[in-house]
Amino acid sequence: MLRIHFTPHDLQNIRILRKPDPLWELICSMCRLDTGQGPLEFGHWRRSVRARVEVDRVLGAALQPLRTLVPNIGYIPDFLTPPTTGGELSYALDLVRGTSRTRLVRELTRLGDSQVLPSWTVALGRPGDKGLAMLIRALDVYFGAALQPHWSRIRAVVGNDIDLRTRTLLDGGTQALLNDLYPLARWKPPVLEVDYPVRRDLRLEGRGLLLVPSFFCWRRATALADPALPPVLVYPVAKTPLDVARATGDGVGRLLGRTRAAILADVARRDGRTSSEVAEAVGIAPASVSYQMDVLRAGGLVESHRAGKYVLHSATALGLRLLDVR
Incomplete structure (x- = not known):
């Protein structure tokens, strides 16, 4: 706590x-990239980035130093997320570039307490060292490939x-x-x-x-x-069910209809949902949820089970595949 x-x-x-911070989004996205966290919210994005890495050597090279400094769990050096107050990426990268050698040593030493660091990190920030410039380039390349297409x-x-x-x-x-x-x-x-x-x-x-x-x-x-x-x-931030449904592509909405796509997205995102919770999230009457849930259940996209006085709904494996979630 x-x-x-x-x-x-x-x-x-x-x-x-007042707007997303480019480096915080970058660092947080790195933590999502190599995990299965948020399959509905990030699954499609994650697969698209991994697919691009397979054919883009520049992006693959950029990920190597970033994965060194941004572990999925544990300490991440603070110099990677300077106080930009919502400035553009170029301004944020200038702040990273200006990090003092003293601070780099202090924070990388702390990171080194939990993992073995490669030799290029030892010289980071020394006069004439090109490691910091390489890191800035890696941040810029990754942002352009993984985040810029989705920035709007x-x-x-x-x-x-x-x-x-x-x-x-x-x-x-x-x-x-x-x-x-x-x-x-x-x-x-x-x-x-x-x-x-x-x-x-x-x-x-x-x-x-x-x-x-x-x-x-x-x-x-x-x-x-x-x-x-x-x-x-x-x-x-919260991603509403309709936002999530739109993120999986228009095909699901055309196939199921907007309301059913939103219901399926909601139960996929939050396993074990009651009808009243779905109704509140999607913005429809509870009676309508019961009817739509019957249709989704008959199609093998949703399953329901009783837990005490509640009936809880979850997406099936077929439902998850339909939403392009793995």
Whole structure:
């Protein structure tokens, strides 16, 4: 658990990044690329990137240093995600390029405590060393191949979350904004308790907190490891069932119809859904969900089972394949 301690001044200095941060999306996407996490949300994207790696030697070469510095689990050096305040990728890469040798050594030493690092990392940032330039190039190549083709959708999904958070802030103030982070975090004044893989305490001490919505962040929020850096909390944005259904291609919608495609996408994304939960997520009447669920079940796309007083619905293997999820 990450416990973020607020002062009264910090509550007056909570900000929301107004667009996706290119390096946070890049780093989070790297963590999704080599795992099976989020099969519905990221499965199609993941397969498309892997397919491109097989034929694009430049992209394959770029992934090698990135996989060294961005493990799927554990510590990731903070210098890879400088405080860009939503700037363009070129500006963010300039900040990475300007990282001091002292900081590089400190953070790479910490990374080296959990894995064996290749020799090029030892000289990173030394005068005349080309390793940092190679890393910048790798970040740029990967972003252009894996994220740039999808950037308009990423911006749209993140923008929807920003609009929602902004309305919450305007209607209810900072307390409502922090409460609305549930279930990712629980606001217990003056502490925000965040679901986190290790136990940490972060004291804001008047610096405020920047909330960074992220498309590729998954399941739980993340933060910078160094408490001395400007505090940020990166959290996953919600992908609505209709957004997810559209992401799998128009063919599913044409085959099943928009409503059934949305229902199938919702139960595939959240295993074990009740009819009332599906109705609320998709925006239709519970009676309509029951009828549509019968059709999907008869087609072998959904299965249902009773758990106590509830009937829970899940997507079958056929349903997942139809949504292009593996």
